[in-house]
Amino acid sequence: MPLPPQTFPPLGDGSIATYDWRELSTGKGYKTFYGTDAVISDAGIGAGEGPTALSLSEEALYSYNYSTVGAAAALDKDFDITFENPQTIQGDIYLNIPMAFYTTIGPVNVSVNLDVKLFKVSGGVETQLGVTLGGDYLRSTPDNSYSWFMFAGKINVADPVVFAQGDSLRLNIISNTPGVSNKFIIFHSPVGFGTTSIILSTILKVHVPFRTNS
Secondary structure, three states: OOOOOOOOOOOOOOOOOOOOEEEOOOOEEEEEEEEEEEEOOOOOOOOOOOOEEEEEEOOOOOOOOOEEEEEOOEEEEEEEEEOOOOEEEEEEEEEEEEEEEEEOOOOEEEEEEEEEEEEEEEOOEEEEOOOOEEEEEEEEEOOOEEEEEEEEEEEEEEEEEEEOOOOEEEEEEEEEOOOOOEEEEEEOOOOOOOOOOOOOOOOOEEEEEEOOOO
């Protein structure tokens, strides 16, 4: 009798039932994670809005804040996702991070020093995956307006990295924007809220390759 159809990938310990896309040259399955922001607790009566936290999500969720702004100072933000089952990551991780410069003294060239890193976090200890991306970026920015761009990067994880139950994958973004009138902005709205004729996308994506059992 004919064999029943096989689920891709074969289910087992740590397997992901579905992938967003598959790299045919390597056979790896990719999941796309979205940067988002959500309220995490009550601030109390008269204390204003409740605190929020950034994270990575498998779903394109609404984000409470669609952007994070660094004004005349360093910005250091983490986007985490925690795995409830063991997983193994290996291959090229692709990053799409929408960003913008803003100034109140334009038109002027606004610069930012940018570092983008990925970490495995286990028991509170960070282990960097691959190289640091970034450098010094300069954009001509109009007065009281935005200069938007999409940061597109690739970090190769050459050797298999095993994530145990409870371990996290972390995207870390650090920037330093000189000038009290200049701002650097990271967008993280998975459903595209905040998109305008100038801000072409607010969707932050991390495409991660997982080893499959196939």
